[in-house]
Amino acid sequence: MTKGRVVVVKEYGKPFEIEEYEVPDPEPGGMILKITQAGICGSDLHTWRGEAYAPIPPGGRVMGHEGTGVVAKLGAGVSTDSLGRPIKEGDRLMYAAIAPCNRCYQCINGNENWCSGAQAPRQANTFPHFTGTYADYYYIPAGRPVFAVPRELPDEVLGFINCATGTVTEGLLRAGCKEGDYVVIQGAGGLGLNATAMAKDMGAHKVIVLDRLANRLQLAREFGADHTIDITEYSTQDARRERIWDLTEGRGANIVLELVGRAELLVEGIEYLANGGTFVEIGNIVRGMTVEFDPSTLMMGAKRVMGSRMYRPALLPEMMERMVKNLETVPYHKIVSNRYPLADVNDAFRDAEWNERQTAVSRGMLVP
Numbered sequence: 001m002t003k004g005r006v007v008v009v010k011e012y013g014k015p016f017e018i019e020e021y022e023v024p025d026p027e028p029g030g031m032i033l034k035i036t037q038a039g040i041c042g043s044d045l046h047t048w049r050g051e052a053y054a055p056i057p058p059g060g061r062v063m064g065h066e067g068t069g070v071v072a073k074l075g076a077g078v079s080t081d082s083l084g085r086p087i088k089e090g091d092r093l094m095y096a097a098i099a100p101c102n103r104c105y106q107c108i109n110g111n112e113n114w115c116s117g118a119q120a121p122r123q124a125n126t127f128p129h130f131t132g133t134y135a136d137y138y139y140i141p142a143g144r145p146v147f148a149v150p151r152e153l154p155d156e157v158l159g160f161i162n163c164a165t166g167t168v169t170e171g172l173l174r175a176g177c178k179e180g181d182y183v184v185i186q187g188a189g190g191l192g193l194n195a196t197a198m199a200k201d202m203g204a205h206k207v208i209v210l211d212r213l214a215n216r217l218q219l220a221r222e223f224g225a226d227h228t229i230d231i232t233e234y235s236t237q238d239a240r241r242e243r244i245w246d247l248t249e250g251r252g253a254n255i256v257l258e259l260v261g262r263a264e265l266l267v268e269g270i271e272y273l274a275n276g277g278t279f280v281e282i283g284n285i286v287r288g289m290t291v292e293f294d295p296s297t298l299m300m301g302a303k304r305v306m307g308s309r310m311y312r313p314a315l316l317p318e319m320m321e322r323m324v325k326n327l328e329t330v331p332y333h334k335i336v337s338n339r340y341p342l343a344d345v346n347d348a349f350r351d352a353e354w355n356e357r358q359t360a361v362s363r364g365m366l367v368p
């Protein structure tokens with residue numbers, strides 16, 4: 001019987017424990033992946049700090065949602081991915097990092113990322129054990145969409161696709177990003193860099209990225225940003241608004257994406273919008289952060305505010321095709337800055353905490 005490690009949080013903010021379990025056989029229609037990469041996403045940091053909504057279940061909570069792996073074992077009746085392409089042991093697979101119920105009103109309307117049904121528990125010490133990506137293996141139940149990875153994509157660009165890339169792509173699509181748009185992106189971390197490349201691929205004529213770190217802004221330009229704004233140089237909201245108005249010839253942005261997670265950026269971002277433009281809230285996932293807001297600013301030019309979270313699984317193969325198309329020009333390999341073996345997960349989180357505040361490092365990746 002094969003055993004595998006699983007990273008578990010037993011108490012918020014405290015070091016993780018690594019537990020070992022027997023790897024179960026996959027159910028009919030399901031499969032077991034051998035995890036090859038697992039990203040440290042901002043929401044994992046929130047979970048670890050205890051800023052997530054759920055109390056820790058008895059026995060702890062497994063960690064990690066972003067990642068990728070290769071097929072370790074296929075369940076009975078599975079021989080293809082969700083698009084009917086043959087898969088076998090050892091093949092690289094991208095899976096949907098959401099666990100929709102597939103039967104609620106939202107799911108049956110194709111909005112699996114808005115699922116209002118029961119979500120799979122992520123309780124440690126409970127079958128099938130391997131429900132987080134900070135682990136050697138990952139249990140894919142029957143019905144979970146999986147997609148073969150195009151051979152053109154190197155391993156080093158796969159680890160963040162099913163959270164960071166998916167989340168910003170969903171946000172841009174739901175906001176109606178199209179040829180000719182002007183898009184403003186607040187924050188040049190892993191989300192912002194992915195959003196920059198995707199907005200350009202969707203035909204945005206101008207992508208303007210704001211951040212406070214010069215080396216992140218340099219990366220944003222490498223990912224296709226037409227303009228960057230260093231918020232330490234444009235240090236007031238008025239100065240930034242004026243700069244964006246200059247760069248958009250007095251029109252404003254069709255879409256603003258908030259990817260930082262600061263409540264006040266909602267109010268600021270709406271100020272950047274063209275009439276009819278859409279502000280997309282993605283970064284503010286921690287509850288309880290509030291901001292004062294004058295609703296009449298939406299009436300002046302019929303502006304929209306929307307939230308967006310995760311993505312519809314059908315976007316995964318589409319996004320990978322977009323990445324293949326742009327692999328020559330977009331340096332996706334630069335998104336992951338630090339790699340750690342699974343046993344060093346506590347170091348990885350300590351560095352990620354530090355990096356989030358201080359440096360240009362955009363994303364850590366666990367490589368079991």
Ligand SMILES: [Zn+2]
Pocket residue numbers: 041042043044065066163164
């Ligand atoms: Zn994530």
Ligand SMILES: [Zn+2]
Pocket residue numbers: 100101102103104105106107108112115116117
């Ligand atoms: Zn559902």
